[in-house]
Amino acid sequence: xxxxxxxxxxxxxxxxxxxxxxxxxxxxxxxxxxxxxxxxxxxxxxxxxxxxxxxxxxxxxxxxxxxxxxxxxxxxxxxxxxxxxxxxxxxxxxxxxxxxxxxxxxxxxxxxxxxxxxxxxxxxxxxxxxxxxxxxxxxxxxxxxxxxxxxxxxxxxxxxxxxxxx
Amino acid sequence: xxxxxxxxxxxxxxxxxxxxxxxxxxxxxxxxxxxxxxxxxxxxxxxxxxxxxxxxxxxxxxxxxxxxxxxxxxxxxxxxxxxxxxxxxxxxxxxxxxxxxxxxxxxxxxxxxxxxxxxxxxxxxxxxxxxxxxxxxxxxxxxxxxxxxxxxxxxxxxxxxxxxxx
DNA sequence: TTTTGATACTTTAGATATCGATATTTTCAT
DNA sequence: ATGAAAATATCGATATCTAAAGTATCAAAA
Numbered sequence: 001x002x003x004x005x006x007x008x009x010x011x012x013x014x015x016x017x018x019x020x021x022x023x024x025x026x027x028x029x030x031x032x033x034x035x036x037x038x039x040x041x042x043x044x045x046x047x048x049x050x051x052x053x054x055x056x057x058x059x060x061x062x063x064x065x066x067x068x069x070x071x072x073x074x075x076x077x078x079x080x081x082x083x084x085x086x087x088x089x090x091x092x093x094x095x096x097x098x099x100x101x102x103x104x105x106x107x108x109x110x111x112x113x114x115x116x117x118x119x120x121x122x123x124x125x126x127x128x129x130x131x132x133x134x135x136x137x138x139x140x141x142x143x144x145x146x147x148x149x150x151x152x153x154x155x156x157x158x159x160x161x162x163x164x165x166x
Numbered sequence: 167x168x169x170x171x172x173x174x175x176x177x178x179x180x181x182x183x184x185x186x187x188x189x190x191x192x193x194x195x196x197x198x199x200x201x202x203x204x205x206x207x208x209x210x211x212x213x214x215x216x217x218x219x220x221x222x223x224x225x226x227x228x229x230x231x232x233x234x235x236x237x238x239x240x241x242x243x244x245x246x247x248x249x250x251x252x253x254x255x256x257x258x259x260x261x262x263x264x265x266x267x268x269x270x271x272x273x274x275x276x277x278x279x280x281x282x283x284x285x286x287x288x289x290x291x292x293x294x295x296x297x298x299x300x301x302x303x304x305x306x307x308x309x310x311x312x313x314x315x316x317x318x319x320x321x322x323x324x325x326x327x328x329x330x331x332x
Numbered sequence: 333t334t335t336t337g338a339t340a341c342t343t344t345a346g347a348t349a350t351c352g353a354t355a356t357t358t359t360c361a362t
Numbered sequence: 363a364t365g366a367a368a369a370t371a372t373c374g375a376t377a378t379c380t381a382a383a384g385t386a387t388c389a390a391a392a
Contacts, residue, residue: 034200040329139324158305163206
């Protein structure tokens, strides 16, 4: 007894099951791409600049916000917990790449900023980092990259909404 | 090398810079999507099943390979280092969810398998997990998801090639 | 056989990560 | 005002995670 192929005739239950499976495959592929790229970048940051990815990421956030950022802001933007940001910041302070300044508006908070050396150091790494990313995405043409960019915007808002409602 | 459609007024340098910037944005958006989804799944696995994401991932690999997998295979498929797999496996063995069996072919290797309890436990979690993923991708229609799936295939091979050459 | 190199896994050290608890400060409703 | 609730950051415990070094085994050549 052979099963009919899932097509226009599939009932609700069959369709639901099949959608589950395809969504799962889609998610696993998304994850695989990210891990592939992230592992590569992590490895090169280490071998070529002797820095870890989390430290680089934190510095990247600060470079984009020259006025500095509160710990909580960093936590939100890096999508990691506050305790984690505390640890990474501690390391970068030890290395002299960032500083904690007291916030004049809120005595609970710190403002984290790049030091001049941190900024200089980051700029050099960022230049190489951009090249790596260009290479990693180089197998796609401009139209495909644009399409991917738009689809990921959809995914981001879809996931944000679903995650928000919980 | 294929021709790229570029606005007539941009010179080479401008184009290069702008491509760098757009690729970087594309990568950051990819990363943001993955983190968003991953954090949500991690959180729900913890609150609803009291399990960590890495443990769930390892079990998922084993469920797909009922004959069991060697540590090295797990390492490759999960895209993490061997030492990491050792630790996660240790935890799961302690919890009675997986077992290490000696490989009959190679005394250096183990075959890791789900225990009956591990399989039972995983199936229950996987069902919920799939629902979460369906919800997270629910804001995209079928065509968009298909497109995303295909574009990610391109990205995967592009990144794999670039990462391979180094 | 013995050596040699590669492979499979573990162990170690260091740096991230999370979660829950805590201390301090701010905000806000009364 | 003032007390409760919320916000900010840190700390301690535990769990990942990587890179590198170490152990055991395999496979093939000398």
